[in-house]
Amino acid sequence: MEYKHVLKFGGTSVGSAQRVREVAGLISRDGEPKVVVLSAMSGTTNALVEITSFLYRGERQQAMAATRQLETGYMAIARDLFPAEEPALKAGAFLREIFDYIRSFIDKEFHPLQEKCIVAQGEIISTTLMYYYLLEKGVAATLLPALDFMRVDKDGEPDYFYIRQSLNRLLAAPGVEPLVITQGFICRNAVGEIDNLKRGGSDYSAAIIGGVMNVNEIQIWTDIDGMHNNDPRFVENTSAVRVLSFDEAAELAYFGAKILHPSSVQPAKRASIPVRLKNTLNPGDEGTLITSDSPTRDFKAIAAKDGITAIKIKSSNMLLAYGFLRKVFEVFETWKTPIDTIATSEVAISLTIDDERALEPIVKELETYGAIEIERALSIICVVGDFRATRPGVIARALHALREIPLRVISYGASEHSVSLLVKQEDKRRALVALSSELFDNDNR
Ligand code: ADP
Ligand code: ASP
Ligand code: MG
Numbered sequence: 428m429e430y431k432h433v434l435k436f437g438g439t440s441v442g443s444a445q446r447v448r449e450v451a452g453l454i455s456r457d458g459e460p461k462v463v464v465l466s467a468m469s470g471t472t473n474a475l476v477e478i479t480s481f482l483y484r485g486e487r488q489q490a491m492a493a494t495r496q497l498e499t500g501y502m503a504i505a506r507d508l509f510p511a512e513e514p515a516l517k518a519g520a521f522l523r524e525i526f527d528y529i530r531s532f533i534d535k536e537f538h539p540l541q542e543k544c545i546v547a548q549g550e551i552i553s554t555t556l557m558y559y560y561l562l563e564k565g566v567a568a569t570l571l572p573a574l575d576f577m578r579v580d581k582d583g584e585p586d587y588f589y590i591r592q593s594l595n596r597l598l599a600a601p602g603v604e605p606l607v608i609t610q611g612f613i614c615r616n617a618v619g620e621i622d623n624l625k626r627g628g629s630d631y632s633a634a635i636i637g638g639v640m641n642v643n644e645i646q647i648w649t650d651i652d653g654m655h656n657n658d659p660r661f662v663e664n665t666s667a668v669r670v671l672s673f674d675e676a677a678e679l680a681y682f683g684a685k686i687l688h689p690s691s692v693q694p695a696k697r698a699s700i701p702v703r704l705k706n707t708l709n710p711g712d713e714g715t716l717i718t719s720d721s722p723t724r725d726f727k728a729i730a731a732k733d734g735i736t737a738i739k740i741k742s743s744n745m746l747l748a749y750g751f752l753r754k755v756f757e758v759f760e761t762w763k764t765p766i767d768t769i770a771t772s773e774v775a776i777s778l779t780i781d782d783e784r785a786l787e788p789i790v791k792e793l794e795t796y797g798a799i800e801i802e803r804a805l806s807i808i809c810v811v812g813d814f815r816a817t818r819p820g821v822i823a824r825a826l827h828a829l830r831e832i833p834l835r836v837i838s839y840g841a842s843e844h845s846v847s848l849l850v851k852q853e854d855k856r857r858a859l860v861a862l863s864s865e866l867f868d869n870d871n872r
Contacts, residue, residue: 428605430598431643432461435611435633438469439650440707441553444507447560450648453710455566460605462571462636465557466612466629467549468504471497475529475549479542482532490533498526501552508556514563521555543621547574550610550629558608568606571597577614577632579622585694586617591639598640609636630691634702638694645695645702647687652706653715654679654686656728657863661856665863668728669713670721675728675811676702678845682809683732692717723844725821726812726866731855735767735805736783737835738790741775742797751796752776758792767807768838768847777836779807779849805835806855808848810862815843822846828865832858 436450454463467475474497481490505518525548532541550573558570576593578586598607611629616622624631630647637645651659653667654676671679673696680687686704695702695717702717740755755776759766762785769778775797780786786801793799810825822839825846836849850858 430460433637434646435464437649438466442469462607464611464633471549482537547613567604569604571609573610581617627688630688634691634694638698648707652712653704672721676717679730682730684730723813737802739800804852
């Protein structure tokens with residue numbers, strides 16, 4: 428069977444019994460073979476994370492109460508989805524089993540690995556309820572456990588070889604239906620333990636699956652009509668961008684556009700498979716198409732990422748020496764910490780990271796090269812547009828829009844389609860609004 432599409436539905440898209448019914452209708456309408464990737468119902472992963480936080484702190488009663496509350500909510504959803512007695516009993520028994528499993532951790536000594544097992548239950552619940560619902564409606568479907576094929580290697584990167592082989596084998600097995608339902612987000616690690624692709628990771632699951640299956644299109648169905656030209660959580664009157672290139676979308680996702688997991692464009696780009704962002708609440712809308720090339724425009728979209736730390740290394744005698752940058756980068760490599768932006772002068776290097784876990788040893792090692800200054804609580808603003816050197820006025824307009832806002836670092840010239848600007852986190856909203864009103868209001872949206 429040739430599976431031509433992978434469709435991923437996010438938390439809000441499957442966030443209630445009514446939404447499950449609607450998505451079931453959407454995925455079963457045309458009878459085309461497809462793989463459907465589901466997130467947990469909205470709020471569930473947060474609730475499961477909260478339960479694990481209680482357990483970390485040894486607060487068993489709170490963990491028990493939160494588990495009971497989540498279970499009660501799901502029992503109500505099951506009653507709504509399955510009015511007939513027999514399927515209701517089946518769904519109820521399934522939910523009880525899941526919540527008994529979660530409760531089984533509450534009585535034991537808590538081990539960090541168990542966190543992943545608990546958090547994984549959200550996607551297991553949503554996919555199983557969808558599967559039961561489809562069966563109940565007489566729609567043939569196969570429920571494929573992601574834990575049987577999705578795996579990351581020791582560096583946390585998808586193990587593409589294993590995933591491709593396992594998925595092909597599982598899909599070729601007798602009895603597999605054209606409609607396949609699987610879990611996003613969850614996977615196994617290199618030693619086979621339950622793991623996940625980090626928060627928002629269902630998009631990444633869908634892109635990995637679409638990439639290894641070489642489908643025609645990967646669709647990400649969510650609660651908004653595509654990638655907007657600015658963050659709708661902070662700026663009013665944003666609007667959807669109709670076409671983006673893989674590189675433009677990857678920059679926006681990496682720099683904070685929550686609609687896409689930061690890594691989710693890469694598997695699609697690698698396999699040259701278009702990604703379409705669609706709105707479950709308005710399925711007729713064309714959404715955003717992410718593909719190999721897209722028409723350039725002075726300004727396309729803006730995103731921002733918080734929690735950035737800037738590290739400045741000041742050294743009067745070593746900076747011009749060749750090999751110095753390599754030594755600095757090696758420190759970050761040793762501590763597996765990616766650098767987001769970098770600016771250099773004759774006497775100093777400024778670079779930014781978003782993963783502070785190894786900050787202390789990094790600073791210690793860097794101190795052998797010069798004086799170190801750290802600044803926290805910064806945001807990177809990423810403006811995607813046409814920043815080729817032949818279009819000098821474009822950067823001037825972006826900077827003019829930010830004339831009232833102190834800029835700590837500007838990263839321009841590395842990418843032709845984006846510029847990154849570092850501001851204090853408290854200035855972020857103001858910066859986003861200023862960019863939107865000056866760059867888009869009179870622009871050819
Ligand atoms: P899902 O649960 O479907 O994965 P998410 O909440 O992860 O949905 O992502 C969709 C949300 O991303 C939108 O509701 C919106 O608030 C937020 N968002 C942030 N930046 C953008 C952007 N540039 N375009 C569209 N949505 C964005
Ligand atoms: N359920 C997971 C989360 O909330 C994965 C996802 O929604 O993509 O992070
Ligand atoms: Mg998401």
